[in-house]
Amino acid sequence: xxxxxxxxxxxxxxxxxxxxxxxxxxxGVEWSAVGGGINxxxxxxxxxxxxxxxxxxxxxxxxxxxxxxxPPEIVNIARWDGKTWSALAGSQALDFDSQGQINALAHxxxxxxxxxxxxxxxxxxxxxxxxxxxxxxxxxNFEGLGLGMNVTTPFxxxxxxxxxxxxxxxxxxxxxAGQFDxxxxxxxxxxxxxxxxxxxxxxxxxxxxDECDI
Numbered sequence: 001x002x003x004x005x006x007x008x009x010x011x012x013x014x015x016x017x018x019x020x021x022x023x024x025x026x027x028g029v030e031w032s033a034v035g036g037g038i039n040x041x042x043x044x045x046x047x048x049x050x051x052x053x054x055x056x057x058x059x060x061x062x063x064x065x066x067x068x069x070x071p072p073e074i075v076n077i078a079r080w081d082g083k084t085w086s087a088l089a090g091s092q093a094l095d096f097d098s099q100g101q102i103n104a105l106a107h108x109x110x111x112x113x114x115x116x117x118x119x120x121x122x123x124x125x126x127x128x129x130x131x132x133x134x135x136x137x138x139x140x141n142f143e144g145l146g147l148g149m150n151v152t153t154p155f156x157x158x159x160x161x162x163x164x165x166x167x168x169x170x171x172x173x174x175x176x177a178g179q180f181d182x183x184x185x186x187x188x189x190x191x192x193x194x195x196x197x198x199x200x201x202x203x204x205x206x207x208x209x210d211e212c213d214i
Contacts, residue, residue: 003027007034009046009062022046023062023080035085038066038078050105050116056139057114061088063102077102077118088116090141103178106163110172110196113138117145117174119160133160134176134194145194149180171195175203 006026008015015024021037023046038046044066051060060080067075074087104119118135134145149160159179166173173195176183183192183200193201 007049007051007060009038009049009064011045022064022066023049034060034080035083038062038064039068044068047101047103048105050107052107052114052116055109055114057107057116057137061105061107061116063105063118065101076100077105088137088142089139090137103159103161104163106165106174108165108172108174112196117163117165118142119163119176119178121159121161121179133178133180146184146199148184149176149178149192150182166193171197176200 005028008024008026009022011022012024013019013021015026015033016031018024018031018033019037020031020033021039022044023034023037024031025034038044045064046062046066047064049060049062052058059082061077062080063077065076066078067073074085075091077088077091078085079088101121102118103121104117106117108115108117116137118137120133120135122133133148133150135142135148136145137143160176161178162176164175166175173193175191175193177191180188180190182188183194183202186192186200186202188200188202191203193203195201
């Protein structure tokens with residue numbers, strides 16, 4: 001509506017005394033709910049929120065572990081257009097309900113157009129999807145960023161915990177942090193850089209395996 005707002009996500013049910021299941025909006029004066037919120041079972045949570053103020057991907061995006069936003073039923077990632085929650089086109093094919101969780105969201109417009117970047121984690125029973133832990137969405141389809149992040153230990157948890165857009169340098173790129181020791185086929189220590197022009201690159205920092213913030 002043209003006014004700036006702050007959005008918060010988490011496992012809460014109220015904000016400022018107002019019912020706002022897991023997603024809330026602050027307008028500078030008071031808190032309010034965002035649609036029907038994320039009103040799943042007690043284990044549901046919103047882990048990441050990304051707002052896009054203009055362009056073809058305009059909207060508020062919520063990622064986490066949930067199976068209902070609104071209604072209708074939506075799994076782990078949803079878009080709020082100011083009136084309703086909706087699923088992202090193509091997200092059903094990713095099988096996010098199979099021990100998957102969305103941990104990180106970032107928007108950036110590069111030479112190929114506007115993209116929403118999505119970082120996910122997967123349980124140990126889904127090694128194939130675990131490798132596809134980084135995605136980009138163009139408004140119609142999801143595409144994996146190479147083989148994504150993985151670990152060398154078979155059937156262990158894999159996770160992308162944070163994504164940051166770096167606009168410095170000769171080309172914009174993504175910094176990706178999380179629980180992994182390989183980015184595609186490249187050995188790394190929980191932090192890697194990706195750009196549309198080439199594969200993942202090591203950032204040459206010796207971080208712990210559980211490093212998940214940037």
